[in-house]
Amino acid sequence: MRLYILDLGRCDVDKGAVLTPGSGDGTRIDIPIVGYLIQTDDGRNLLVDTGIHRKHIADPLATHRGKPFAKLLTVKMRPEDDIERRLGEIGLRAEDIDVLVSTHFHFDHCGNHADFGRARILVQRECYEAARGSDRFPRDLFDLPHLRYEMVEGDTEIAPGVRLLETSGHVPGHQSVQVRLPRTGPVILAIDAIYTAENVETDNWGVYMDQDRARASARRLVELARAERAMLVYGHDPAQWATLRKAPAYYD
Numbered sequence: 001m002r003l004y005i006l007d008l009g010r011c012d013v014d015k016g017a018v019l020t021p022g023s024g025d026g027t028r029i030d031i032p033i034v035g036y037l038i039q040t041d042d043g044r045n046l047l048v049d050t051g052i053h054r055k056h057i058a059d060p061l062a063t064h065r066g067k068p069f070a071k072l073l074t075v076k077m078r079p080e081d082d083i084e085r086r087l088g089e090i091g092l093r094a095e096d097i098d099v100l101v102s103t104h105f106h107f108d109h110c111g112n113h114a115d116f117g118r119a120r121i122l123v124q125r126e127c128y129e130a131a132r133g134s135d136r137f138p139r140d141l142f143d144l145p146h147l148r149y150e151m152v153e154g155d156t157e158i159a160p161g162v163r164l165l166e167t168s169g170h171v172p173g174h175q176s177v178q179v180r181l182p183r184t185g186p187v188i189l190a191i192d193a194i195y196t197a198e199n200v201e202t203d204n205w206g207v208y209m210d211q212d213r214a215r216a217s218a219r220r221l222v223e224l225a226r227a228e229r230a231m232l233v234y235g236h237d238p239a240q241w242a243t244l245r246k247a248p249a250y251y252d
């Protein structure tokens with residue numbers, strides 16, 4: 001089994017407003033936008049998230065123009081950060097993806113779901129229902145008739161050594177992913193259950209939709225990582241990002 005970490009661009013954000021309220025308010029930093037590809041031993045391709053929609057390469061304000069949030073976040077996406085290009089670098093096309101794990105429906109995680117009409121798309125039922133019932137999520141990006149969603153409820157093994165972990169709090173029904181690699185050992189992809197190491201170190205869940213659930217989900221991942229000596233990958237941590245191996249290199 002292999003794990004590829006896909007570089008899908010950056011966002012220039014107000015650190016305090018977007019990640020850690022009370023720490024770095026007004027300070028601008030670049031955060032990574034990330035997807036993951038897991039290749040199983042039986043030759044299946046599992047993609048986790050699809051990054052920001054490629055229209056932002058030419059128009060960084062495509063999503064937030066005219067909204068207050070535009071002052072807090074600017075997309076910085078190059079042509080090579082397109083999911084199609086990143087998959088191409090490892091010899092794959094969208095049609096080769098068997099399963100798309102959709103962790104949640106924020107614009108930086110579901111931007112190019114429309115490409116993956118051939119894949120089974122796995123999402124927590126709570127996440128899907130909450131997002132379809134709210135105008136806070138970009139339905140034009142994920143609620144499309146040609147996409148084949150399959151509902152998952154709670155922790156679920158989806159392939160030998162690949163497990164979805166229900167980690168609500170960031171949004172209802174957010175999910176993280178655990179992968180057991182032969183050489184590297186266990187890896188936990190926290191996604192937005194933990195934005196950065198600082199969120200855990202300072203117990204700061206101020207921008208999460210449900211702070212109590214977010215704290216419980218994050219603690220669970222930290223404890224699981226400790227118990228299993230797993231590598232814990234945060235969702236948008238620039239310092240950790242600098243240390244990670246990116247595709248076409250991989251972890252096995």
Ligand SMILES: [Zn+2]
Nearest residue numbers: 106108192235
């Ligand atoms: Zn995110």
